Amino acid sequence: xxxxxxxxxxxxxxxxxxxxxxxxxxxxxxxxxxxxxxxxxxxxxxxxxxxxxxxxxxxxxxxxxxxxxxxxxxxxxxxxxxxxxxxxxxxxxxxxxxxxxxxxxxxxxxxxxxxxxxxxxxxxxxxxxxxxxxxxxxxxxxxxxxxxxxxxxxxxxxxxxxxxxxxxxxxxxxxxxxxxxxxxxxxxxxxxxxxxxxxxxxxxxxxxxxxxxxxxxxxxxxxxxxxxxxxxxxxxxxxxxxxxxxxxxxxxxxxxxxxxxxxxxxxxxxxxxxxxxxxxxxxxxxxxxxxxxxxxxxxxxxxxxxxxxxxxxxxxxxxxxxxxxxxxxxxxxxxxxxxxxxxxxxxxxxxxxxxx
Numbered sequence: 001x002x003x004x005x006x007x008x009x010x011x012x013x014x015x016x017x018x019x020x021x022x023x024x025x026x027x028x029x030x031x032x033x034x035x036x037x038x039x040x041x042x043x044x045x046x047x048x049x050x051x052x053x054x055x056x057x058x059x060x061x062x063x064x065x066x067x068x069x070x071x072x073x074x075x076x077x078x079x080x081x082x083x084x085x086x087x088x089x090x091x092x093x094x095x096x097x098x099x100x101x102x103x104x105x106x107x108x109x110x111x112x113x114x115x116x117x118x119x120x121x122x123x124x125x126x127x128x129x130x131x132x133x134x135x136x137x138x139x140x141x142x143x144x145x146x147x148x149x150x151x152x153x154x155x156x157x158x159x160x161x162x163x164x165x166x167x168x169x170x171x172x173x174x175x176x177x178x179x180x181x182x183x184x185x186x187x188x189x190x191x192x193x194x195x196x197x198x199x200x201x202x203x204x205x206x207x208x209x210x211x212x213x214x215x216x217x218x219x220x221x222x223x224x225x226x227x228x229x230x231x232x233x234x235x236x237x238x239x240x241x242x243x244x245x246x247x248x249x250x251x252x253x254x255x256x257x258x259x260x261x262x263x264x265x266x267x268x269x270x271x272x273x274x275x276x277x278x279x280x281x282x283x284x285x286x287x288x289x290x291x292x293x294x295x296x297x298x299x300x301x302x303x304x305x306x307x308x309x310x311x312x313x314x315x316x317x318x319x320x321x322x323x324x325x326x327x328x329x330x331x332x333x334x335x336x337x338x339x340x341x342x343x344x345x346x347x348x349x350x351x352x353x354x355x356x
Contacts, residue, residue, distance in 0.1 A: 005065045005074050013058030016085045017051045022277040025285035026208040029093035030304015030320040032296045035209030035289040042099035046092045053088035057081045090303045110292040124223040126195040130230030134188050137237035141244035142181040148248035184240035188233045206294040213287035217280045221323050224276030231269040277323050
């Protein structure tokens with residue numbers, strides 16, 4: 001299990017370090033800059049410092065994983081890399097902000113708020129065949145457990161430790177058996193619904209100094225994301241079915257090879273997403289400036305990642321850090337979402353603490 005922890009820490013650290021390459025080239029570390037400035041030395045230095053900081057956090061997570069009990073340090077090690085990276089980006093981006101203000105990068109630059117993508121929505125559709133395969137596997141899991149119900153252990157495992165074996169038990173009943181395998185079905189349905197909603201939204205791409213390149217990059221990134229999320233749904237469905245088969249075969253924990261296959265499959269999907277997003281943004285960055293720049297609205301982006309503008313009617317807006325959409329926390333629905341997210345985080349932390 002220690003190897004899985006170390007692999008997860010390295011994977012999370014590498015993914016975060018690559019975020020600037022996946023983001024729109026005109027918002028390095030969440031700071032809006034004109035297209036002519038995306039290769040400015042101040043931008044390059046800030047991105048290098050960010051990656052060095054993430055590398056240091058990843059190294060610290062690896063040390064914790066090597067020296068500590070995996071069942072205790074698994075969550076804190078990964079959470080430390082994620083939260084620490086937010087601090088690192090807040091510090092590293094200051095160099096870009098200072099250079100932009102001192103050099104008055106936007107002085108005399110024509111700006112425009114957004115450039116709509118052509119077509120009814122301009123967004124790629126969900127990869128329904130992938131969700132269908134994922135749903136079939138996820139539904140097969142509880143059906144298999146029902147077939148094997150009389151042969152399942154009693155007491156029935158209710159919770160598994162990070163290292164693999166179960167550490168919580170309860171009476172065997174339909175609810176205890178079917179509820180855990182029902183969550184993957186719900187998660188796959190939510191992923192499909194979310195990506196369908198994204199595909200039906202009016203596609204709006206910031207002009208970024210080259211509207212055609214910005215639109216092309218946005219569409220390519222969204223096509224990669226649609227397929228990537230579908231592949232993640234397949235991994236979820238396969239993991240649920242594999243777990244059900246293992247439990248139905250009178251084994252209380254999955255063999256290490258199954259765990260490694262699941263981790264490897266997820267890593268392949270995430271790598272494919274990263275490569276696709278980087279390719280699209282690299283092509284966009286290479287395009288010359290041919291139009292208006294995006295509006296310099298850094299004041300509405302807290303730490304370059306959290307958008308807060310009450311007078312903006314949009315609930316979702318394009319991300320500055322990473323790919324996809326993010327919530328407008330100034331929107332009424334955004335404020336509710338913030339409360340829900342906070343409650344979920346607190347509940348997860350409390351549940352993790354109680355399970356130790």
